[in-house]
Amino acid sequence: MLIKDSANFALQAVIAHRMRSVLTLLGIAVGIAAVILLTSIGEGVHRFVLAEFTQFGTNVIGISPGKVKTGGQPPSGIPTTARLLTMDDALSLKQLPNVLGATPTVWGNAELAANGRLRRTLVYGVDADFTQVFSSTVRIGNFLPRDDRDARALVVLGSKLRQELFGHENPLGARVRIGGLHFRVIGVMAPKGQFLGVDLDDTAYIPAERALELFNREGLMEIHVIYKEGASVANVAAAVKARLKLRHGAEDFTVVTQEDMLNTLSNILDILTMAVGALGGISLLVGGVGIVTIMTIAVSERKNEIGLMMALGAQRLTVLYLFLGESIVLAALGGLLGLVFGVAAAQSLQLLLPALPVHTPLSFAFGALAVSALIGLLAGVMPARRASLLDPIDALRAE
Amino acid sequence: MNSQQTIIQLTSIDRVFQLGDTSVQALHDINLTIRQGEYIAVMGPSGSGKSTLLNLLGLLDRPDRGSYELAGRDVTTLNSDEQASVRSKSIGFIFQSFHLVPRLTAAANIELPLVLAGVGVKERAAIVLQAIHDYGLADRAQHRPNELSGGQRQRVAIARATVMRPLVLLADEPTGNLDRATGEEVVRLLEALNQQGMTLIVVTHDQALGARAHRQIHMVDGAIVHDSAQDLIVKEG
Numbered sequence: 001m002l003i004k005d006s007a008n009f010a011l012q013a014v015i016a017h018r019m020r021s022v023l024t025l026l027g028i029a030v031g032i033a034a035v036i037l038l039t040s041i042g043e044g045v046h047r048f049v050l051a052e053f054t055q056f057g058t059n060v061i062g063i064s065p066g067k068v069k070t071g072g073q074p075p076s077g078i079p080t081t082a083r084l085l086t087m088d089d090a091l092s093l094k095q096l097p098n099v100l101g102a103t104p105t106v107w108g109n110a111e112l113a114a115n116g117r118l119r120r121t122l123v124y125g126v127d128a129d130f131t132q133v134f135s136s137t138v139r140i141g142n143f144l145p146r147d148d149r150d151a152r153a154l155v156v157l158g159s160k161l162r163q164e165l166f167g168h169e170n171p172l173g174a175r176v177r178i179g180g181l182h183f184r185v186i187g188v189m190a191p192k193g194q195f196l197g198v199d200l201d202d203t204a205y206i207p208a209e210r211a212l213e214l215f216n217r218e219g220l221m222e223i224h225v226i227y228k229e230g231a232s233v234a235n236v237a238a239a240v241k242a243r244l245k246l247r248h249g250a251e252d253f254t255v256v257t258q259e260d261m262l263n264t265l266s267n268i269l270d271i272l273t274m275a276v277g278a279l280g281g282i283s284l285l286v287g288g289v290g291i292v293t294i295m296t297i298a299v300s301e302r303k304n305e306i307g308l309m310m311a312l313g314a315q316r317l318t319v320l321y322l323f324l325g326e327s328i329v330l331a332a333l334g335g336l337l338g339l340v341f342g343v344a345a346a347q348s349l350q351l352l353l354p355a356l357p358v359h360t361p362l363s364f365a366f367g368a369l370a371v372s373a374l375i376g377l378l379a380g381v382m383p384a385r386r387a388s389l390l391d392p393i394d395a396l397r398a399e
Numbered sequence: 400m401n402s403q404q405t406i407i408q409l410t411s412i413d414r415v416f417q418l419g420d421t422s423v424q425a426l427h428d429i430n431l432t433i434r435q436g437e438y439i440a441v442m443g444p445s446g447s448g449k450s451t452l453l454n455l456l457g458l459l460d461r462p463d464r465g466s467y468e469l470a471g472r473d474v475t476t477l478n479s480d481e482q483a484s485v486r487s488k489s490i491g492f493i494f495q496s497f498h499l500v501p502r503l504t505a506a507a508n509i510e511l512p513l514v515l516a517g518v519g520v521k522e523r524a525a526i527v528l529q530a531i532h533d534y535g536l537a538d539r540a541q542h543r544p545n546e547l548s549g550g551q552r553q554r555v556a557i558a559r560a561t562v563m564r565p566l567v568l569l570a571d572e573p574t575g576n577l578d579r580a581t582g583e584e585v586v587r588l589l590e591a592l593n594q595q596g597m598t599l600i601v602v603t604h605d606q607a608l609g610a611r612a613h614r615q616i617h618m619v620d621g622a623i624v625h626d627s628a629q630d631l632i633v634k635e636g
Contacts, residue, residue, distance in 0.1 A: 313487020
């Protein structure tokens with residue numbers, strides 16, 4: 001029997017019982033739609049989070065004190081016996097080949113007073129390399145100066161902080177009290193937006209030495225290193241490790257490349273996407289059971305026809321393929337319908353909730369169709385096998 | 400083909416059915432020779448084994464003992480796929496209840512054996528068109544079986560049984576579900592096919608229908624008790 005004829009035959013059988021077929025394939029359609037919708041949201045969140053992290057550039061390496069084997073970062077503020085990272089460590093890393101810059105980082109919450117106003121906000125202790133490492137730009141004035149061994153008490157304001165403290169007045173040269181220390185404003189940053197819900201513009205940047213003093217800390221919380229685009233991240237990370245080991249005498253720090261972090265994050269988000277997809281998969285399973293049921297009924301109802309086909313010279317395998325084909329057609333049509341439902345639901349969800357990131361990759365669409373056809377194949381095996389093993393005489397005699 | 404050529408040769412055929420603990424001898428020591436172009440009626444009471452004989456001749460059933468040669472080839476030893484291919488090429492079935500596929504049009508029903516045999520679309524269309532014309536179904540070709548009369552249904556079934564040009568046509572009570580006039584029409588159709596050289600074997604209860612065949616075989620309890628061909632031999636002898 002020709003393949004085209006078999007497909008045609010299966011399709012005719014599906015169409016012959018319109019109502020029943022539609023209800024059955026609706027089961028698969030709901031399952032596929034659920035999988036598509038949920039994975040679309042999962043994938044949307046995935047892309048959103050990765051985009052948040054890559055906005056600073058991907059060629060960044062973070063170094064934090066204490067050895068953490070899993071690549072995570074110890075929550076700051078908890079006392080630790082790990083040897084501290086120092087300003088000298090940061091300066092030393094700037095000298096490494098392929099390293100464009102390294103900024104020490106200390107941050108905390110502090111109260112700012114200026115222009116007769118008070119505001120509590122995040123204060124970052126960094127150095128001149130900060131703008132390069134975190135792809136930030138200065139709107140007015142300058143960022144913290146280079147080679148400032150005295151670490152003069154200067155501050156650069158985030159755009160929102162400037163707005164809150166000074167409004168439209170020019171803040172340059174104004175005095176700001178942070179905690180108990182006094183600083184002079186030398187610049188204002190360009191707006192940077194949000195990062196995972198944290199307003200990056202409601203911040204103040206002061207020299208790291210001053211931040212250590214302000215927060216009464218002995219060591220840095222992190223050092224961020226930016227390396228040349230195109231340089232091997234492994235080589236740079238190895239060089240950083242070697243240099244710090246040399247300085248500390250042991251590997252008592254953790255190096256996390258942006259790549260590592262993104263990979264870890266990506267893996268976690270993939271698992272999330274898969275988990276919600278599996279949730280939708282349950283309804284797909286139920287749809288598959290529906291197909292088994294309806295195909296079993298179809299085989300019982302059409303015993304006469306099966307007997308006739310055998311009498312007309314159909315081989316057992318042909319009968320098997322015909323019923324398998326019917327089951328696959330049923331499931332694939334359901335999959336197609338579910339795909340349309342799912343994408344439509346995902347798109348309308350995005351219209352209703354623009355903040356919710358939704359994305360349906362093409363591979364998911366094809367995957368959904370392939371999965372539904374596979375479900376049809378699996379669901380059809382048992383009934384189709386039963387059909388092919390019928391005794392033609394009994395089948396012809398069946399009422 | 401020589402009309403005197405032997406087309407079917409059954410030798411010592413036994414067929415036993417197991418019904419629970421008891422075994423039923425459906426066919427017992429059947430020996431039968433059928434020549435090309437014969438018109439045979441198999442008659443007998445219910446349970447005499449005539450349907451079993453027909454199923455066996457149609458390769459839908461296997462004997463427990465004995466051999467069956469179809470057109471000079473031993474078909475008892477073939478596997479089920481090979482038997483299916485023999486059925487497809489050499490045997491046409493006509494059933495009392497027509498057995499048309501309800502969702503397919505008359506034309507599609509007639510086409511079915513060709514489709515199953517993998518005949519190409521163009522070639523198929525020509526054969527089906529000819530058959531529709533030959534059996535006077537031109538205006539009913541696109542109707543489904545439930546829109547056809549009994550006689551039309553059986554004509555579709557006969558057309559379907561003959562599109563592959565089989566050697567043997569096996570008819571199981573072909574007029575059983577038809578009124579007298581329609582039955583007569585169907586029988587004439589079958590006889591016309593026989594006159595064109597097709598071997599026709601009809602299983603029937605109907606004495607009148609049986610009497611029209613050139614050779615009558617009477618069966619009782621799984622055995623042939625009377626074969627009119629042997630009368631002839633006896634008379635000639």
